[in-house]
Amino acid sequence: MNFFKLFFASCLGTVVAFVVIIFLSIAMLAGLSTDSQVSIGEKSVLHLNLEAPITELEMEDALAEIIPGTGNQSYGLLQLKEAIQHAETDPNIEGIYLNTSYLMTGTASIQELRNSLIDFKKSGKWVISYSDFYTEGAYYLATAADKVYMYNEGEVEFNxxxxxxxxxxxxxxxxxxxxxxxxxxxFKSAVEPLIREDLSEENKLQLNSMLNSIYGDMLSGISDARNIPVEKLREISDKMLVRSAPDAVTYGLVDSLYYDDEIKDIIRGKLGLEKKATIPFVTYRKYKKSYTSSGSSANEIAVIVADGNIVLGKADQGNVGAETIVQQVRKARNSDRVKAIVLRVNSPGGVFQAGDMMWRELMLATKQKPVIASMGDYAASGGYYIAMVCDTIVAQPTTITGSIGVFGITFDLSKFLDNKIGITSEEVKTGEIGEMLSVAHTMTDVEKSIMQKSVDEIYETFTSKAAAGRGMTQDNIKKIASGRVWTGTQAKGNGLADVIGGFDDAVKIAASKAGVEDYKLRYYPQPRPFIERLMNNWEEDNTRSAIRSELGVYYPMYEEWQKVKTLQGVQARMGVEFKVK
Structure with missing residues (x-):
């Protein structure tokens, strides 16, 4: 009997190993095929269907590369801009067909894409936008098109x-x-949701100021594109006059209402095709494989991307790891081929010490070559901390920045553990001060005073370094600090930013300061090898699935608690996650 058990076990092990080998072989071939260049036929139309989240650089999801539509796919903002720029001079691309409904990104990223589409039209090529529903942000992007069309029974959110x-x-x-x-x-409002039941007056003030500043910039852009006075747009918005598809046409927000087949006929007409001919659409993911993004120049401008929460250790999806960024900046500043550095920041902040480590390496880099900061949707608190040391700060009008301030949080769970689930604890210590950040006991007055003093000292460090970086006195910095958040337009006015512009403007400034006209861009951190990404995604998915299976309906609570845990300790982080809606 034991013989047969061992025999069948060996057979099963062989089959499993064989399946794994086949899967890895397919994955390796798929990884190689993702890098193969494709050709684009004549009279093609670049189809931008922006249905996935837009991050600064595309997420490294190997499974999605093998099986499209699976995994955590995203569009990289910088790669999208590069594709639009390449299409501008590509003789095989006649125009762009834009589909936008729910844009999963911030206003500054939308502005970057909008500017790229406007530049594309300067080549004489066309852009058509069509959707069955436009959110506020999606409509703002759509107004960059020559024509804005909508489904007959669609809606425009414009309020x-x-x-x-x-x-x-x-x-x-x-x-x-x-x-x-x-x-x-x-104004350090990050802690308000934990200790208040409503907004403080200070938080209301800054939120109202930001909302009106951002919306003012959006309405100004829409006004220029649609030839509607800003005052009229405000009236339409304030009173929500557009409540149906015909209303959108009546008030000039949309050009015409069409069904999908009618839009396709319009595109065929632009291409000179017969009514039933197949339109040669090219998706973005296919189009980006038709060209190489690395140039042949010996001069390089290193674009170091800091996208996400600032943390200690290595970077991963959604986190700016200090160890990773420090390594990348150090390599760039010591490389002879790198003539300048563009720090692309899209971060609401995070762990103060992590930000300070990156600040130090960036400060050393400024002594060797130009370092320019390009701000995305956020460059607030810790995100501003790493930008403020750069030679020039470039912000979009709708960038959320500033938030110069720090806070510390710890959670006292002692009564919850005792009263709710019957767990008590006792601490044995060698001195007066024990484990300060333990959730199992209430902090003493001495421990609280130590923590507050640490926060006060870090605030002094933050404001003194900000003053040095911006060429201001510390007292003047403190007048616009206290954790208050500003838009890019406001930051330019109070001295926290130098130039209103986008990523392309930051690159031009970097090249000019470096004295180079011929250069190539290279983005860092670089993607990991395909197999490493595949195995990492596999391991993460298995871990996540195991936790979800064990916790069941309590898994969402676990996810929220994981977020709350990141707030413990001293933070340089923005208070409110701001989204257009």
Missing amino acids: GLTSEVLFFKKMFDKLDIKPEIFRVGD
């Missing part, structure tokens, strides 16, 4: 911007959880 904040104080009170808060400044 202004909102920012909604959720508060957790009552939940913590019911659970006997007490957040211990340490902060500097009236």
Whole structure:
């Protein structure tokens, strides 16, 4: 009997190993095929169907490369801009067909894409936008097109911007959880959802200021594109006059209403095709394989991308790892072929110490070559900390920046553990001060004073370095600090930014300061090898699936707690995640 058990076990092991080998072989071939160049036929139309999240650089999801539509796919903002720029001079591309409904990105990223589409039209080529539904942000992007069309029964969301904040104080009170808060400044609102039931007056002030500044910039762009006065657009928006598809045409937001087949006929007409001919659409993911992004120049401008929350250690999806960025900056500053560095920042901040490590390496780089900061949707708190050392700061009008301030949080779970689930603890220590950040006991007055003093000292460090970087006195910096958040337009006015512009402007400034006209761009951190990405994605998915299976309906709570845990300790982080809606 044991013989047969061993025999069948060996057979099963062989089959499993054989399947794994086949899968890895297919994956390797797929990885090689993703790099193969494709050709584009004449009279093609670049189809931009922006249905996935837009991040600074595309997410490294190997499974999605093998099986399109699976995994965590995203569009890289910088790669999208590069594709549009290449299509501008590509003789095989006649125009762009833009589909936008729900844009999963921020206003500054939308502005970057919008500017690229406007530049594309200067070549004499056309852009057509069509959708069954336009959100506020999607419509803003669509107005860069020559014609804005919509489905006959579609909708345009055009009633202004909102920012909604959720508060957790009552939940913590019911659970006997007490957040211990340490902060500097009236505007450091990151902690408000934990200790208040509504917005403070200071937070209302800055949110109203930001909303109106951002919307003003959006309306100005729409006004230029649609030839409608800003005052009229405000009236349409404030009173929500566009409540149906015909209303959108009546008030000039949309050119015409069509069904999908009618739009295709319009495109065929532009291409000179017969009515039933197949339109040679080229998707973005296919088009980006038709050209090489690396030039032949010996001069390089290194674009170092800091996209996500600032953390210690290595970078991964959604996190700016200090160890990774420090290594990349160091390599760039010591490389003879790298003539300048563009730091692309899209971060609301994070762990203060991680930001300070990157600040130091960037400061050393400025002594050797030009370093230019290009701000994306966010460059706030810790995100501003790493930008403020650069020679020139370039921000979009709608960039969310500033938030110069710090805070510290720890959670006292002692009553929750005792009263709710019957767990108690006792601490044995060798001195007066024990484990300060333990959730199992209430902090003493001495421990609280130590924590607050640490936050105060870090705030002094932040403001003194900001003053040095911006050529201002520390007192003047403090007048616009205290954790207050500003738009790019406001930051230019108060001295926190130098230039209103986009990524392309930052690159031009870097090249000019470096004295080079012939150069190539290279983005860092570079993608990991295909097999490494595949195995990493596989491991992460398995871990996530195991936790989800074990926790069941409580898994969403686990995810939220993982986010809350990142707030513990001293943070240089923006308070409110701002989204256009």
